[in-house]
Amino acid sequence: xNVVWEPQPKQYEMMCRGEDEGLYGGAAGGGKxxxxxxxxxxxxxxxxxxxxxxxxxxxQLIEIMEKCYNFYPRAFPGAKYNDAKHVWKxxxxxxxYFGHMSNYKAKYNYQGLQFDFIGIDELxxxxxxxxxxxxxRNRASGANxxxxxxxxxxxxxxxxxxxxxxxxxxxxxxxxxxxxxHIVGPNGKTTLYSSRVFVPSKVFDNPILLKNNxxxxxxxxxxxxxxxxxxxYGDWNTFAGQVFTEWRxxxxxxxxxxxxxxxxxxxxxxxxxxxxxxDFGYSKPFSVGxxxxxxxxxxxxxxxxxxxxxxxxxxxxxxxxxxxxKIREYEEADKNLKGRKIIGVADPSIFDKSRxxxxxxxxxxxxxxxxxxxNTRIAGKMQYHHRFAFDAEGKSMFYVFNTCxxxxxxxxxxxxxxxxxxxxxxxxxxxxxxxxxxVLMCNPISPRKNILTTPVTDDPLELLPKQDKxxxxxxx
Numbered sequence: 001x002n003v004v005w006e007p008q009p010k011q012y013e014m015m016c017r018g019e020d021e022g023l024y025g026g027a028a029g030g031g032k033x034x035x036x037x038x039x040x041x042x043x044x045x046x047x048x049x050x051x052x053x054x055x056x057x058x059x060q061l062i063e064i065m066e067k068c069y070n071f072y073p074r075a076f077p078g079a080k081y082n083d084a085k086h087v088w089k090x091x092x093x094x095x096x097y098f099g100h101m102s103n104y105k106a107k108y109n110y111q112g113l114q115f116d117f118i119g120i121d122e123l124x125x126x127x128x129x130x131x132x133x134x135x136x137r138n139r140a141s142g143a144n145x146x147x148x149x150x151x152x153x154x155x156x157x158x159x160x161x162x163x164x165x166x167x168x169x170x171x172x173x174x175x176x177x178x179x180x181x182h183i184v185g186p187n188g189k190t191t192l193y194s195s196r197v198f199v200p201s202k203v204f205d206n207p208i209l210l211k212n213n214x215x216x217x218x219x220x221x222x223x224x225x226x227x228x229x230x231x232x233y234g235d236w237n238t239f240a241g242q243v244f245t246e247w248r249x250x251x252x253x254x255x256x257x258x259x260x261x262x263x264x265x266x267x268x269x270x271x272x273x274x275x276x277x278x279d280f281g282y283s284k285p286f287s288v289g290x291x292x293x294x295x296x297x298x299x300x301x302x303x304x305x306x307x308x309x310x311x312x313x314x315x316x317x318x319x320x321x322x323x324x325x326k327i328r329e330y331e332e333a334d335k336n337l338k339g340r341k342i343i344g345v346a347d348p349s350i351f352d353k354s355r356x357x358x359x360x361x362x363x364x365x366x367x368x369x370x371x372x373x374x375n376t377r378i379a380g381k382m383q384y385h386h387r388f389a390f391d392a393e394g395k396s397m398f399y400v401f402n403t404c405x406x407x408x409x410x411x412x413x414x415x416x417x418x419x420x421x422x423x424x425x426x427x428x429x430x431x432x433x434x435x436x437x438x439v440l441m442c443n444p445i446s447p448r449k450n451i452l453t454t455p456v457t458d459d460p461l462e463l464l465p466k467q468d469k470x471x472x473x474x475x476x
Contacts, residue, residue, distance in 0.1 A: 004075045010205040011035045014150075015042075019176055021135075021196035023123065023167040025152040027234030029209050029216060030201030032152035036119045037067045039150055040096050041075065043116060047093035048142045051117040052110075054134070056125040057102045064121055065098055072096075101126065107133045114138075116145040124157030127427050128166075128312045131159075155230040156239035158425050161413030162312035164236050167198045174199055202234055241415040243381070243424050246388035246396075246450050249412075254402060258394035262408060265401040268292045268302060268336040275442065276327075277435035278346035278370060280359055281307060285315045287431040288327055289407070290337060291439050299387065299443060300399045302336050306406040306432065313429045320359045324366035345438045346370040373438025377423055380437035382447075387440065389450035397445060407432050 007015060011031050014024045015038075025032040036053065043049040053068075055061040068088065072079050078091040086098040097115070101107055107130050118138050120126065131151075140147040153163055171177040174197065181192045203209065203217060220232040230239040238245075250260035257263045268274070275291040285308035292300045305326060307316040318326075331337045350359035351372055360370050374380070387398035400407050410429050417425040424430060 002074075005034070005038055005071055007035070007038070008206060008208065010199070010201040011038075013174075014199045014201075015039060017197055017199065019148070019195040019197045021149045021151075021167075021194070023151050023153060023163070023196075023198045024201060025154065025234075026168075026198070026200045026236065027154060027202040027231055029203030029206050029220070029231075031206045031209070032201065033064060033067060033121055036121055036150060036152055037064060037071060040117055040119050041072070043145055044076065044090045044094040044096070045092050046142070046145050049092075049094035049117075049145050050115050050141055051094075051096040051119070052099055052115040052137075053096065054099045054101065054118065054120045055122065056100060058100045060122070060125075061098055061100050068096070101130055104130070110134065110137050114141060116141050116147050118149045120149070120151040122157070123151040123153040124155070124159040124163050126159050128159065128162040128314075131162075132311070154239075155234065155236045156241045156415065158415060158427050160236075160239060160241075160415060161410060161429050164413060165312050165409060167196060168236050171197075200234055203232065237412065242412070243414045243416055244384060244388055244411060246385065246390070247412045248390075249408060251402075253394075257396075257399060259390055261388060261396055261399055262402050263300075263399045265302065265336075265403055268300070269294075270340075274302075274337065274340050274342050275439045276342050276344045277373070277437075277439040278344065278350070279431045279435040279438075280320070280323075280347060280350050281315045281431055282317055283315050284313060285429070285431050286318065286323060287406075287435045288323070288330075289404075289432065289435050289439070290330075290334075290342070291436075292336070293443055296397075297443060297445060298397050298399070299440070300401070301404050301407055301436070302401050303330065303334055304404045304406055304432070305330055308406065308429075320362040321366055324363040324368040327363075327368050328366065343442070344368065344370040345373040345442055347434065347438065348372040348375055374441035375438070376441065377437075379444075380441050381422075381424065383437070383440040383444055386445050386448050389448040391448070392451055397448065398440075407436070411436075 008031055011034070014022065014035060024035055040051045040053055053064055055064060069081070072088055076090050079088055081088050088096045099110070110133070115137055118134055120131070120134070123131065135149065138147050138149050176195050176197050179194045179196070181194070183190050183192060203220060209216060220228060229235040248260050249262045253260040254262060254264045273293045275293070277289045277291065279287045281287070285306060287307070288305040289301055290303040292302050294300070307318055307323070308314065309316055331342065346360065350370065352358055363370065388396055390396050402408070410432050414424050414428055414430065414433060417423050424433065
């Protein structure tokens with residue numbers, strides 16, 4: 001028998017999953033793309049079956065198309081590719097399309113279309129809005145097909161934050177996460193469920209690659225720390241392109257604040273200055289953060305109100321009045337805020353009166369007052385770097401209470417903009433980042449050297465040549 005392709009153990013494990021959505025990979029070299037193009041073949045014996053293989057840009061799509069050229073005609077003689085329509089047509093009549101989404105509006109190219117299977121390669125290149133829209137395109141074309149989605153990804157990229165919160169954080173690897181939803185239908189309230197799973201795969205799970213290209217492992221091991229941790233080990237907490245590489249969250253030091261930015265809450269002294277930062281959002285989340293500054297100018301994030309649904313980067317659609325009332329509730333209930341004079345600093349755009357009463361004026365009517373914040377973007381970002389730096393005693397100039405879960409989730413996930421390389425990518429969940437930036441710009445500090453660094457000689461797999469201290473000869 002002529003075997004066209006045989007899955008490796010991790011690929012087979014992923015192919016056996018039955019969840020509605022699945023993410024496979026998490027590191028380089030795990031056979032992610034091969035898995036995806038084969039997975040798309042699962043239902044090609046059904047005449048009405050339609051599948052879509054998606055990448056962010058057309059040049060990136062070429063690699064997927066080449067893999068299909070290698071597998072599809074051999075597995076299904078008679079299968080033909082239409083170059084003009086970017087579609088494979090199989091003897092049964094089933095079709096597998098290729099697509100890309102190089103800009104935000106490109107998702108509407110798929111409006112009105114439906115696919116039984118959607119496979120997305122390198123999911124972290126996509127925003128949540130783009131992925132969510134494709135979810136709406138995933139439905140069965142008939143009673144004899146199954147509708148589901150699969151994706152592959154490495155840590156990093158503009159979508160790192162939402163992919164991590166959606167697939168990685170909810171449940172341990174290889175564990176089904178069930179999402180419960182309530183809708184009101186013709187027969188009253190109904191409860192619905194959807195399922196998703198993350199199955200990790202690393203280069204160690206791809207013995208064929210290691211056999212054919214033994215140097216690939218050493219190339220991954222020789223990369224700088226962030227890139228190596230992401231691509232070799234599939235570490236979702238450290239990755240290439242991460243803006244705030246200084247960030248540390250170490251529960252063992254929540255009490256003493258040594259080499260960690262996250263600490264346990266404590267009672268704020270009465271003489272400390274308290275700030276309130278604000279970034280307005282409606283369809284996107286709004287963010288309110290409360291901060292205390294000590295005698296040395298050190299800033300502590302002590303409380304937060306984040307207007308986000310259970311869906312990443314989706315706002316709760318509260319009006320300015322509703323937000324203001326909730327702010328007052330917080331400030332009357334929190335022992336660190338009650339009875340204090342609080343300096344409110346907000347996005348300057350809330351003072352705009354071109355469309356009538358400004359958001360700032362509406363909130364002032366409810367007893368919540370703001371001053372325009374300094375929106376200088378690069379200088380604001382640098383204030384994060386200056387404050388996140390650790391001194392020789394392991395102390396930073398910025399701490400966050402471990403109760404501020406949204407700050408802890410979003411800030412480490414921020415990545416750089418590919419075009420504005422010194423600024424963050426604003427397509428991300430950056431609302432907390434912005435509101436905090438306004439407060440930091442009220443209290444600027446000078447640059448500080450971060451002493452927490454990783455030695456250049458780090459060689460976790462012991463793949464680098466070792467030099468004999470007597471002869472000077474390197475032993476491979």
